[in-house]
Amino acid sequence: MIDQNHIAALTGILGDKGIVTAEADMAAYQTGARYDAGRAAIVLRPQTTEEVSAAVVYCVKNGIALIPQSGNTGLVSGSTPDTTGAQAVISLDRMTQRFDLDRDNRSLHADAGFRLSDVNRKLEKHGLFFPIDLGADPRLGGMLATNTGGSRFLKYGDVRRNTLGIKVVLADEEGTILDLTSGLRKNNTGIDWKQVFIGTSGSFGIITECVLNLEPLPKQVATAYLVPASGAHVMPLLRAMEDRLGAYLSAFEGISKNAVSAALDHVPSLKNPFQGGNVPDYVILAEISRTWVPREGEQSLDAVLESVLAEIWEGDDATLADAFVGPAHEMWSLRHALSEGVKHSGKLIAFDLSFRRGDIMAFCDRMKADMPQAFPEVTICDFGHIGDGGVHFNLVVPKDSASASDKAFEQRLRDWVFAIAVSDFNGSFSAEHAIGRKNQAYYDLYTQQKIKDMAKGLKAITSPGELGAVRFG
Amino acid sequence: MIDQNHIAALTGILGDKGIVTAEADMAAYQTGARYDAGRAAIVLRPQTTEEVSAAVVYCVKNGIALIPQSGNTGLVSGSTPDTTGAQAVISLDRMTQRFDLDRDNRSLHADAGFRLSDVNRKLEKHGLFFPIDLGADPRLGGMLATNTGGSRFLKYGDVRRNTLGIKVVLADEEGTILDLTSGLRKNNTGIDWKQVFIGTSGSFGIITECVLNLEPLPKQVATAYLVPASGAHVMPLLRAMEDRLGAYLSAFEGISKNAVSAALDHVPSLKNPFQGGNVPDYVILAEISRTWVPREGEQSLDAVLESVLAEIWEGDDATLADAFVGPAHEMWSLRHALSEGVKHSGKLIAFDLSFRRGDIMAFCDRMKADMPQAFPEVTICDFGHIGDGGVHFNLVVPKDSASASDKAFEQRLRDWVFAIAVSDFNGSFSAEHAIGRKNQAYYDLYTQQKIKDMAKGLKAITSPGELGAVRFG
Numbered sequence: 001m002i003d004q005n006h007i008a009a010l011t012g013i014l015g016d017k018g019i020v021t022a023e024a025d026m027a028a029y030q031t032g033a034r035y036d037a038g039r040a041a042i043v044l045r046p047q048t049t050e051e052v053s054a055a056v057v058y059c060v061k062n063g064i065a066l067i068p069q070s071g072n073t074g075l076v077s078g079s080t081p082d083t084t085g086a087q088a089v090i091s092l093d094r095m096t097q098r099f100d101l102d103r104d105n106r107s108l109h110a111d112a113g114f115r116l117s118d119v120n121r122k123l124e125k126h127g128l129f130f131p132i133d134l135g136a137d138p139r140l141g142g143m144l145a146t147n148t149g150g151s152r153f154l155k156y157g158d159v160r161r162n163t164l165g166i167k168v169v170l171a172d173e174e175g176t177i178l179d180l181t182s183g184l185r186k187n188n189t190g191i192d193w194k195q196v197f198i199g200t201s202g203s204f205g206i207i208t209e210c211v212l213n214l215e216p217l218p219k220q221v222a223t224a225y226l227v228p229a230s231g232a233h234v235m236p237l238l239r240a241m242e243d244r245l246g247a248y249l250s251a252f253e254g255i256s257k258n259a260v261s262a263a264l265d266h267v268p269s270l271k272n273p274f275q276g277g278n279v280p281d282y283v284i285l286a287e288i289s290r291t292w293v294p295r296e297g298e299q300s301l302d303a304v305l306e307s308v309l310a311e312i313w314e315g316d317d318a319t320l321a322d323a324f325v326g327p328a329h330e331m332w333s334l335r336h337a338l339s340e341g342v343k344h345s346g347k348l349i350a351f352d353l354s355f356r357r358g359d360i361m362a363f364c365d366r367m368k369a370d371m372p373q374a375f376p377e378v379t380i381c382d383f384g385h386i387g388d389g390g391v392h393f394n395l396v397v398p399k400d401s402a403s404a405s406d407k408a409f410e411q412r413l414r415d416w417v418f419a420i421a422v423s424d425f426n427g428s429f430s431a432e433h434a435i436g437r438k439n440q441a442y443y444d445l446y447t448q449q450k451i452k453d454m455a456k457g458l459k460a461i462t463s464p465g466e467l468g469a470v471r472f473g
Numbered sequence: 474m475i476d477q478n479h480i481a482a483l484t485g486i487l488g489d490k491g492i493v494t495a496e497a498d499m500a501a502y503q504t505g506a507r508y509d510a511g512r513a514a515i516v517l518r519p520q521t522t523e524e525v526s527a528a529v530v531y532c533v534k535n536g537i538a539l540i541p542q543s544g545n546t547g548l549v550s551g552s553t554p555d556t557t558g559a560q561a562v563i564s565l566d567r568m569t570q571r572f573d574l575d576r577d578n579r580s581l582h583a584d585a586g587f588r589l590s591d592v593n594r595k596l597e598k599h600g601l602f603f604p605i606d607l608g609a610d611p612r613l614g615g616m617l618a619t620n621t622g623g624s625r626f627l628k629y630g631d632v633r634r635n636t637l638g639i640k641v642v643l644a645d646e647e648g649t650i651l652d653l654t655s656g657l658r659k660n661n662t663g664i665d666w667k668q669v670f671i672g673t674s675g676s677f678g679i680i681t682e683c684v685l686n687l688e689p690l691p692k693q694v695a696t697a698y699l700v701p702a703s704g705a706h707v708m709p710l711l712r713a714m715e716d717r718l719g720a721y722l723s724a725f726e727g728i729s730k731n732a733v734s735a736a737l738d739h740v741p742s743l744k745n746p747f748q749g750g751n752v753p754d755y756v757i758l759a760e761i762s763r764t765w766v767p768r769e770g771e772q773s774l775d776a777v778l779e780s781v782l783a784e785i786w787e788g789d790d791a792t793l794a795d796a797f798v799g800p801a802h803e804m805w806s807l808r809h810a811l812s813e814g815v816k817h818s819g820k821l822i823a824f825d826l827s828f829r830r831g832d833i834m835a836f837c838d839r840m841k842a843d844m845p846q847a848f849p850e851v852t853i854c855d856f857g858h859i860g861d862g863g864v865h866f867n868l869v870v871p872k873d874s875a876s877a878s879d880k881a882f883e884q885r886l887r888d889w890v891f892a893i894a895v896s897d898f899n900g901s902f903s904a905e906h907a908i909g910r911k912n913q914a915y916y917d918l919y920t921q922q923k924i925k926d927m928a929k930g931l932k933a934i935t936s937p938g939e940l941g942a943v944r945f946g
Contacts, residue, residue, distance in 0.1 A: 104708040104831030105862070106715065127716055147661050155720070158659065161634055176923055185861045186631065186827045187901040188620050188672045189908060190916060190945065191928055195668035199661045216719045235577040242579065243600055246689045246764030247628070247720035291719030295780060298772055307768060354659045358577030388658045389578070428660040435662060443663060450649055454934050455664055461930035472663065 001086060002041040006062060010044060013054045018045045018094070029089045030080055033073045033136070034350075038081035040067075044090045047097065049167055049208040052090065053175035056206070056465070059088060060171055065466035066090050068202035070142025071115060075352070078201045078436030078469050079142060092141045095208060101126060107164055107183050108212045112141030119212075128214040131156035135339060141207045147199030149432035151335075154387030155250040155289075156215060158432070159198065165211035166194045170204075171465030183211040196458065201434050203468030204459060218250070218289035222301040223331040224309060225273065226284040227322040231361045234282065237319040238357070238386060240312045241286060248304075251287035252387035253335055254360070259381040259394070263334060263341030270337055273326065280322070284386065285335050287328065335383075342381045342394045347404035349378075349413060351393040353421050354431030360384070360391055363425050367393070367417070375413055377401050390431040393417070422446050435470045443470070474559060475514040479535065483517060486527045491518045491567070502562045503553055506546045506609070507823075511554035513540075517563045520570065522640055522681040525563065526648035529679070529938070532561060533644055538939035539563050541675035543615025544588060548823070551674045551909030551942050552615060565614045568681060574599060580637055580656050581685045585614030592685075601687040604629035608812060614680045620672030622905035624808075627860030628723040628762075629688060631905070632671065638684035639667045643677075644938030656684040669931065674907050676941030677932060691723070691762035695774040696804040697782060698746065699757040700795035704834045707755065710792040711830070711859060713785045714759060721777075724760035725860035726808055727833070732854040732867070736807060736814030743810055746799065753795070757859065758808050760801065808856075815854045815867045820877035822851075822886060824866040826894050827904030833857070833864055836898050840866070840890070848886055850874050863904040866890065895919050908943045916943070 011019050020026055020043035031037040041064070046052045059066050065087045069079040081087040095113030099122065102109065106128065110119065117137045120129045132143065133150040144166065149158045156162065165181040180194050197205050228234045234254065241249055260279045264272055274280065288305055299307075302325050309323050342348055355363055364382055371378055377397050384391035395413065403409040421427040422442075429442045444452075456473020484492050493499055493516035504510040514537070519525045532539050538560045542552040554560040568586030572595065575582065579601065583592065590610045593602045605616065606625040617639065622631045629635065638654040653667050670678050701707045707727065714722055733752045737745055747753065761778055772780075775798050782796050815821055828836055837855055844851055850870050857864035868886065876882040894900040895915075902915045917925075929946020 102829060102831060103712065105829040106712075107829075149659050153659060157634070160665070161630070178923065182899050182901070183829050184827050184901050184904075185830070186622050186626060186858070186863045186904045188905060189901055189903050190920060190924070191673055191677075191931065192633070192668060192671070193924065193927070195665060198665070200664055204664075216716050218719070239576065239579075243689050244765050246691070248763075290721075292717050292781070308765070354657050356575060356578045356580075356656050357658070358575060385659070390659045426655050428655070428657050428662055430662050431657075431659045432661060447663060450651065451663070451666065454666070457934035458664065458931065461927050461934070 002064065002088065006064070007042065009058060010042065010055065013058060014044060014046055014051055018047065018051065020045065029069060029072070029091060032077050032080045034075050036077055038083050039085040040081045040089045041086055042088045044088055045094045046090070047094045049169060049177055052169045052206055052208050053177050055090060056169055056171055057173065057175035060173055060175070060465035064088050066171065067469055068092070068141070068145070068206045068467070070112065070145065071138035073136040073138045074142060074146055074433065074436060075350070076430065076433045076436030076438040078146065078434060080469070082437065090206065092139055092208070098209060102183065105183055106214050108214055109181060109183065110140060110210060110212065112139065112208050112210060114140050116140070116143065123214065124217070127217050129217050130212050131162060131215040132159055135336065140210055144198050144207045144210055145200065145202045146434035149385065149388065149390060151251050151253060151385060153385055154252055155247060160195070162213040163194060163198060163210060164213055166197060166207050167209035168197050168205035168207050171463035171467035178205070181209060181211050196462065199434055201436060201468055201470045203470045203472055204462045216291045219291055219293050220301040221287060221289045221328045222305040222325060223285065223287045223328040224305055224323055224325045225331060226286055226320060227280040228282060228284065229318055229321045231282060231365060233319040234284070234361050234386060235358055236317050237284065237312070240315070240317065240319060241308070244308050244311065245288055248288040248290060249286070250289045251285065253285040253383065254386040255283050255285065255335065255338065255383040256381060257281050258379055259338050259342060259383040260334065262345040262381050263337040266341045266344035267337040270334055271330070273330065273334065285331055338383050342396060345381070346379070346396040346398050349395045349397065349410055351395070351417055352431050352433045353391045353393050353427050353429065354389045355391065355425055355427040357386065357389045359425050359427065360386060360389060363421060363427065366420065374416060377403050378413065418442055437469050440470060475537065475561065479537070480515065482531060483515065483528060486531060487517060487519055487524055491520065491524065493518065502542060502545070502564055505550050505553045507548050509550055511556050512558040513554045513562045514559055515561045517561055518567045519563065520567045522642060522650055525642045525679055525681050526650050528563060529642055529644055530646065530648035533646055533648070533938035537561050539644065540942055541565070541614070541618070541679045541940070543585065543618065544611035546609040546611045547615060547619055547906060547909060548825070549903065549906045549909030549911040551619065551907060553942070555910065563679065565612055565681070571682060575656065578656055579687050581687055582654060582656065583613060583683060583685065585612065585681050585683060587613050589613070589616065596687060597690070600690050602690050603685050604635065604688040605632055608809065613683055617671050617680045617683055618673065618675045619907035622858065622861065622863060624724050624726060624858060626858055627725055628720060633668070635686040636667060636671060636683060637686055639670060639680050640682035641670050641678040641680050644936035644940035651678070654682060654684050669935065672907055674909060674941055674943045676943045676945055677935045689764045692764055692766050693774040694760060694762045694801045695778040695798060696758065696760045696801040697778055697796055697798040698804060699759055699793060700753045701755060701757065702791055702794045704755060704838060706792040707757070707834050707859060708831055709790050710757065710785070713788070713790065713792060714781070717781050717784065718761055721761040721763060722759070723762045724758065726758040726856065727859040728756050728758065728808065728811065728856040729854060730754050731852060732811050732815060732856040733807065735818040735854050736810040739814045739817035740810040743807055744803070746803065746807065758804055811856050815869060818854070819852070819869040819871050822868045822870065822883055824868070824890055825904050825906045826864045826866050826900050826902065827862045828864065828898055828900040830859065830862045832898050832900065833859060833862060836894060836900065839893065847889060850876050851886065891915055910942050913943060
């Protein structure tokens with residue numbers, strides 16, 4: 001346990017501002033974005049990599065378990081302490097000093113405490129951005145530790161793909177600082193160690209700084225709602241769009257009728273964009289974008305999109321039942337309201353799944369077929385990033401049903417969905433939310449023993465101290 | 474040493490076709506693409522992952538060192554045996570059975586023995602390709618093991634970015650097969666283990682199968698030679714092109730006057746494309762590409778490129794001294810002749826360096842300034858992938874000079890260039906050729922001890938047996 005001596009020593013290392021012990025002040029650091037609340041022994045708020053290192057040395061030597069916390073916007077209880085009251089939270093929220101733009105390298109070396117929105121606001125005047133598009137507004141360290149994906153993955157990839165370097169503190173007795181921030185785009189001189197720390201929830205080290213790839217800001221965007229002729233036509237439609245549009249295609253999001261309806265029902269500001277108000281069974285939000293504005297006499301981007309859709313429409317495949325181009329802001333506002341809508345339509349049990357792209361619709365069909373018998377009170381409100389195989393598979397139980405507050409029911413439902421997604425469809429039980437306490441059991445269940453053994457070995461090599469909410473191996 | 478009992482046992486495992494012992498037949502497996510020749514005890518040619526595993530079990534149990542070999546087109550002696558005659562080569566050249574295109578997932582599951590050219594020829598009719606553009610024609614396993622880059626890195630990234638999965642055999646007593654071929658694009662359920670095997674020269678495991686991301690084939694390409702006003706204008710020019718063209722920009726290659734002249738002198742089929750035959754000090758080959766053909770009345774891609782260049786030309790930055798759009802095939806033929814030209818202009822001492830992009834020209838300037846004093850007989854014939862920071866820094870010594878055959882001279886020159894590139898400019902001593910025996914000493918010299926210790930630990934976790942030409946840790 002943390003006693004007064006520990007507090008005094010850690011205050012000596014981090015200063016008064018670097019320590020939080022008052023229960024009221026710790027509350028925000030103890031409560032996850034969506035799930036549960038734990039209890040922290042203390043919250044550490046270092047301001048530099050060196051302070052992180054010094055704090056880690058003290059904690060490792062004194063057997064104090066550390067939970068790294070960044071923006072604390074995650075959905076799997078990866079950044080909050082457990083309920084024992086014995087773990088220390090080490091927050092990155094004061095690490096917002098370094099912000100070095102390298103315009104020639106199209107990269108940014110930044111402290112891990114900046115929020116995504118801050119980063120992109122600061123970059124806007126340079127015509128650049130960090131191209132990860134999320135509903136939440138995490139800090140950079142957590143984005144790297146969870147390898148966040150988002151809606152423009154199809155064009156720009158995930159955080160892993162856009163990370164050129166990191167600085168990371170290991171939980172060993174030396175508080176080793178690994179400086180992997182050379183920022184080179186092409187470098188093959190051994191193991192690419194940063195990969196071990198990306199997407200592993202802070203259990204192998206605390207990412208304190210990063211070098212990020214930046215992309216030129218799109219200057220034009222065009223969006224359309226596409227109604228596929230049937231679920232079986234979704235993939236041919238995606239293929240047709242990709243073949244023609246290549247790197248222009250920046251989003252291809254699928255939305256089920258139930259998800260649209262939930263949003264329309266519960267987010268009053270939304271307009272129903274569909275003819276006669278008839279929501280189709282499934283709709284695709286497609287976006288294309290480019291970095292320049294056409295000169296006079298050149299084709300607008302809306303015209304490009306319309307021309308491509310006309311070509312698909314006139315083709316032999318009959319993939320489209322309907323399609324209409326519209327203003328990007330309006331079209332995305334429905335997409336962005338889905339989470340909110342689903343959350344308000346009952347007790348939400350959310351899954352962050354992914355599949356080979358061709359398996360998404362088959363999985364959804366299987367669920368629609370089997371759910372009524374297996375869990376009759378559940379409504380499926382799925383939507384997702386069809387272009388990258390991700391599905392936010394949201395299940396809603398009426399608030400007044402007995403199951404809504406039945407933990408065992410939720411557990412049975414989770415086990416059942418994961419078994420089909422992972423075992424039958426070779427899918428992932430965590431597409432873009434990574435692992436936390438929330439899905440630790442599924443890591444344990446679905447990871448082959450050899451991989452778990454290797455992970456355990458890797459933990460001993462990197463951070464033998466108690467670090468992170470996830471147990472690897 | 475390999476005796477008759479070993480040969481009999483391995484023949485039992487791999488069959489007659491799976492074993493080569495005759496000296497004449499082993500020659501091709503013993504000699505590297507550019508450097509040196511070693512001596513193999515035996516060459517193993519398994520046809521399936523299971524055969525690789527069985528052969529590995531036998532070799533590990535009997536203490537036989539294994540050198541994985543793929544296309545054997547590498548330039549750093551990473552795929553050939555040393556001169557002891559005690560190492561066995563395990564070649565992937567018969568592993569060309571599985572070739573499963575997943576059109577919906579835009580991915581290919583293939584055995585590691587296919588050559589890049591075979592892969593792309595087979596994919597052409599589907600309008601897809603594996604977007605790694607190289608001078609050589611390696612097999613897939615070696616491409617992954619060295620994480621090859623190439624000329625379109627700027628747009629498509631390296632092999633790492635385009636690898637969705639691998640199957641890998643570990644050099645342990647069980648010949649463990651790690652099946653990481655789910656092919657998911659988005660998956661964050663633990664350590665992304667494939668990253669450990671990509672770019673590490675086969676020392677941590679033998680990649681036997683892979684799942685590759687495919688991209689839609691460009692249907693239109695436009696190219697231009699750009700002459701920057703000076704070396705200092707190269708980066709502003711790149712920035713101007715990127716800002717305007719974004720993902721359209723598929724190559725931005727820099728070529729020095731000496732490299733152009735070497736190609737023109739030694740490759741007779743080349744035409745001199747420059748006005749009055751005057752080769753500029755430095756020239757950029759820029760390429761843009763897109764996946765569709767314009768309809769009638771729409772702007773051609775040449776017109777797009779011309780319009781962007783006009784905008785840059787008319788801008789305030791005066792980055793351009795000259796620019797002309799021309800046929801892609803002709804423009805690339807000069808670029809592709811550079812290696813050949815440089816090779817024939819004297820004794821070639823080649824470096825595969827990379828830098829933060831903004832440091833490339835400064836490094837080249839430093840070399841031009843210091844070389845005449847340090848190594849007066851050396852001519853610098855650099856060219857490279859400016860868009861990703863890579864530089865093929867080629868040095869040529871007259872064939873008739875005493876230094877041309879002086880090993881100690883070459884060693885001094887290498888040490889000197891690397892010291893400046895790595896220590897003064899924080900560059901990489903191997904941008905895209907990875908590590909082999911050829912540059913093992915520089916890994917040992919320039920890798921921090923902690924990283925070497927971690928690599929050694931990782932080796933013990935994955936492949937404790939003797940595997941690969943590179944010693945990690």
